[in-house]
Amino acid sequence: MNGRYDLHAHTTASDGTFTPRELVEHARRRGLAGVGITDHDSTDGIAEAIETGKRLHVDVVPGVEINAEYEGKEVHVLGYYFDLDSGSLQDLFRKLRNERINRMERILQKLDELGIPIERDEVLAEAGGGAVGRPHIARVLMKKGVVQDIRGAFDHYLGKGAPAYVERCKLSPQEAIRAIRDAGGVPVLAHPGLVGKDALIEELIPAGLLGIEASHPDHPTDVRQRYTKLANELGLIATGGSDFHGAGAEHRGELGTVTVNRSVVQQLREKSGVF
Ligand SMILES: [Zn+2]
Ligand SMILES: [Zn+2]
Known part of the structure; x- marks a missing residue:
């Protein structure tokens, strides 16, 4: 077989x-x-x-x-x-996941400075207890109507070179x-x-x-x-x-x-x- x-x-x-x-x-x-x-x-x-x-x-x-x-x-x-x-x-894995949380918080700070306030808990809820990543922030941005789709979230905010990008x-x-x-x-x-x-x-x-x-x-x-x-x-x-x-x-x-x-x-x- x-x-x-x-x-x-x-x-x-x-x-x-x-x-x-x-x-x-x-x-x-x-x-x-x-x-x-x-x-x-x-x-x-x-x-x-x-x-x-x-x-x-x-x-x-x-x-x-x-x-x-x-x-x-x-x-x-x-x-x-x-x-x-x-x-x-x-x-x-624990160390990497903690660093993911740190990175998320720094991204949210940048988004806040851009006039897009997002709560930490909104992203964590999207991650549902799993390892948090930029796609979760992208989904929140989409739900809030800030962007139309995930790609837009990366192009305009989260991707490398975009205003809310943070090095990992x-x-x-x-x-x-x-x-x-x-x-x-x-x-x-x-x-x-x-x-x-x-x-x-x-x-x-x-x-x-x-x-x-x-x-x-x-x-x-x-x-x-x-x-x-x-x-x-x-x-x-x-x-x-x-x-x-x-x-x-x-x-x-x-x-x-x-x-x-x-x-x-x-x-x-x-x-x-x-x-
Ligand atoms: Zn993969
Ligand atoms: Zn991969």
């Missing part, structure tokens, strides 16, 4: 709109054999997803997406099959990779096409990188092929996923529109020190 897996999806544990249970139910409706839960800086959705997956016979791949920075660019590192109870990794904390991709490896997991560079600097891939191998996300909605077909080939040449695992964020304007791709087959999941498991 060769079912399809979508290895990149977000839930309400970060900036997705589906709860972990809803996401796994959706994966089943979409006919997937399995789904990777890769929330930003949080593993809070994984237990519920695994429980639902057992009931619905959907194989849940535990994961995370850590936001790092390299030469002024955002670099995301996915991690799979790590020890969920790893103290050092959970400490890192500077975790290096190497640090993110090492944290995942230390917890027995498999680090994968997310959507390298969005980073746009392929030399970084080789630079990250000594730090412990084990895979690259060759297939992603923001990679056209030729880019996917190029990264799959590069992964083979470098001995890295070529993963893929839709980066699904649920219903709403900011969603990247529908769940299951970018998938890999079971052999990729097998490779991830083999590289994992704990699963």
Whole structure:
């Protein structure tokens, strides 16, 4: 049996709109054999997803997406099959989530100076207890009618270079990779096409990188092929996923529109020190 897996999806544990249970139910409706839960800086959705997956016979791949920075660019590192109870990794997530709150408060201060008052609690309510991020502020701006859609919120206020933009904390991709490896997991560079600097891939191998996300909605077909080939040449695992964020304007791709087959999941498991 060769079912399809979508290895990149977000839930309400970060900036997705589906709860972990809803996401796994959706994966089943979409006919997937399995789904990777890769929330930003949080593993809070994984237990519920695994429980639902057992009931619905959907194989849940535990994961995370850590936001790092390299030469002024955002670099995301996915991690799979790590020890969920790893103290050092959970400490890192806590630190990153606190920094997310700090950043949110500084953005709200800037918006306030621009004559757009937003309460901290409005954003936290939008985040629903998950890792807070700019998409949550964007949704509040949309609900208040300040902007028409999420894209507008980023273009006019929240995106890099916009008046309410605030730099995020500077975790290096190497640090993110090492944290995942230390917890027995498999680090994968997310959507390298969005980073746009392929030399970084080789630079990250000594730090412990084990895979690259060759297939992603923001990679056209030729880019996917190029990264799959590069992964083979470098001995890295070529993963893929839709980066699904649920219903709403900011969603990247529908769940299951970018998938890999079971052999990729097998490779991830083999590289994992704990699963
Ligand atoms: Zn990402
Ligand atoms: Zn993502």
